[in-house]
Amino acid sequence: MTHPVISSLLPVVLLIAIGFIAGRAGWIRAEAIKDLTNLVFMVLTPALLFRTMSTVHVEQLDFKPVAMYFVAAAVLFAAMLVWHGATRRGTVLALAATFSNTVMIGVPLVGLAYGQAGLVMLFTLISVHALVLLTLATVVLELAVAREAAAAGQQGSRHMLLTVLAAVRNGIIHPVPLPIIVGLLFAQTGLVIPALLDKPLLLLSNAFGPIALLLVGVTLTYVRVGDHLKDALGLALIKNLAFPALVAALSWSLGLSGLSLSVMIVAASMPIGANVFLFSQRYQVAQELVTASVAVSTALALLTVTLVMALLGAA
Numbered sequence: 335m336t337h338p339v340i341s342s343l344l345p346v347v348l349l350i351a352i353g354f355i356a357g358r359a360g361w362i363r364a365e366a367i368k369d370l371t372n373l374v375f376m377v378l379t380p381a382l383l384f385r386t387m388s389t390v391h392v393e394q395l396d397f398k399p400v401a402m403y404f405v406a407a408a409v410l411f412a413a414m415l416v417w418h419g420a421t422r423r424g425t426v427l428a429l430a431a432t433f434s435n436t437v438m439i440g441v442p443l444v445g446l447a448y449g450q451a452g453l454v455m456l457f458t459l460i461s462v463h464a465l466v467l468l469t470l471a472t473v474v475l476e477l478a479v480a481r482e483a484a485a486a487g488q489q490g491s492r493h494m495l496l497t498v499l500a501a502v503r504n505g506i507i508h509p510v511p512l513p514i515i516v517g518l519l520f521a522q523t524g525l526v527i528p529a530l531l532d533k534p535l536l537l538l539s540n541a542f543g544p545i546a547l548l549l550v551g552v553t554l555t556y557v558r559v560g561d562h563l564k565d566a567l568g569l570a571l572i573k574n575l576a577f578p579a580l581v582a583a584l585s586w587s588l589g590l591s592g593l594s595l596s597v598m599i600v601a602a603s604m605p606i607g608a609n610v611f612l613f614s615q616r617y618q619v620a621q622e623l624v625t626a627s628v629a630v631s632t633a634l635a636l637l638t639v640t641l642v643m644a645l646l647g648a649a
Contacts, residue, residue, distance in 0.1 A: 339443060339639045343605075346439055346632055349544055353551020362552045370549050371615040378545060379612070380513040381538035383464055387517025388527055390461045399594035400459050403602065404466055406581040407432040410572075411470070422478045422619040429471040429613060430627055431572045434604035436460050437543065439635070443604075444597055447643065455597040465514045468609060475617055546608035553611075553625045562626040569623070570606070570631035574638040578602035596646050603642040605631035 356362050362370070411428045418424030434440065437460060444452045520527075527535065559566065581602045585595050606628045614624035 339636060339643070341446065343439060343443075343632065343636055343639070346435070346547060346605075349547035350551040350554070350629060350632065353548035354554050355551075356548070357552040357555030364556050367549070367553055367556075368615070370545070370552070371612060374542065374546050374549060375612050375616055376509050378538050378542040379609070380509050381535050382542045384513035384517040384520075385527070385532070385535045385539050387461065387465070387514050388520045390518060390521050397458070397462075399455060399590070399598055400462065402585045402588070402590060402595075403459060403581055403598045404462075406577065406584050406602070407467060409584075410577055410580055411467075414572075415474075420474065420478060422475055422482070422617050425471055425474045425478055426610065426614050426617065426620050426624060427569065428474075429467065430569055430606050430610045430624055432577060433467050433471075433607045433610050434463070434573075434577075434601055435607040435632075436463055436601055436604060440601055440604050443639070444600060447600070448593060448597060451593060452597050455594045456601060459598065459601055464609070465518070468613075469514065471613060475613070479617070543608070546612065550608060550611055550625060550628050553615075553621070554629055557622045557625050559626045559629065562623045563630070565623055566626035566630040567634075569627045570634050571638075573606050573627075573631055574603055574634055575642075578642050599646060600639070600643060603635070603639050605635040605639075 353362075411432050414428035414431050415424050418427050436456065440456055440460070441453070444456045448455075578599045582595075582599050585591075585598070606624075608628065611624050611628050614621045
C-alpha cells in the first residue's frame with residue numbers, strides 16, 4: 335500500500351510539474367500570470383472560503399486543541415516579523431512560515447493516517463485556519479502598505495490615523511477575510527445555500543487547488559530556483575520542522591497529549607500553502623523566493639512529514 339504521505343504529496347508535486355511543463359512549452363505566457371493570479375485570488379478563493387465557512391457552526395467546535403496551534407503560529411509569526419521587519423516582505427515570509435497546506439495535502443493525509451476522528455479535529459482547525467492567519471496577514475500587509483505610502487509622501491502625517499483606519503478596512507473588505515466573515519455569518523442563520531448557487535460555488539471551490547498549484551509551476555518557469563535555494567530551503571525547514579516542533583513543545587509543556595495534539599502537529603508540518611504564493615503575487619513582494627519556497631517545502635515534505643509522523647508514533 336502506498337504510504338499516506340506519498341499518496342497525499344505526489345498529486346501536489348505532479349500538478350506543480352504540469353504547470354512548469356505548460357510554462358516551458360509556452361502554453362501560458364509570463365504576461366498571463368498576473369491575470370491567472372487575479373482569477374484565483376478574486377474568484378476561486380472567495381468561492382472556496384465562503385462555501386467552507388457557510389456550514390461552520392461556531393458553538394459546535396472544540397477549540398481547545400486548536401488554541402495551542404494558533405498560539406504557536408502567533409509566536410512564530412511575531413518572531414519572523416521581528417527578524418525580517420514588519421514590512422510587506424516580512425509579513426509574507428511570516429505567513430509562509432505559519433500557513434499550512436491543510437486542505438489539499440492535510441485532508442487526505444490525516445484521513446489515511448488517523449481516520450474519521452482525526453478528520454473531525456482537522457476540520458475544526460481548517461474552519462478557522464484561513465480566518466485567523468489570512469485575516470491577520472491581510473491587516474498587517476495593509477498596514478505595511480499604508481506605512482510605505484506615508485513614507486513615500488503619498489499621505490501626509492496628519493492623515494496617518496485615517497490611513498491606518500483605511501488599511502484596517504482594506505484588510506476586511508478583501509477577497510480573503512470578507513467571504514470568511516460572510517460565510518460564518520450565513521452559517522449562524524441556519525440557512526442552507528440553495529442547490530442552484532451551491533453547484534457553481536462547488537465547481538469554483540474544486541478548481542482552486544489545482545489551478546493554484548498549476549500557477550506555482552508556471553511561475554517556476556520564470557524563476558531560477560537555484561538563485562533562491564538557500565533562502566527557500568531555510569524557510570521550508572522553518573515551516574516543515576520548526577513550526578510543528580513549536581506546537582509540540584508548547585502543547586506538551588501544558589500537559590496536552592492524544593490524537594488531537596498529533597493531528598495539530600501533523601497539520602503544522604504540512605508544506606507551505608498556495609495562498610502564501612497568491613499573497614506574494616497580490617502584494618508584489620518576494621514572489622520568486624515564495625514560489626521557490628512553496629516548491630522546495632512541498633518536495634521536502636516527503637521526508638519531513640514522514641519524520642514528524644514517525645516521531646509522533648514513537649512518542
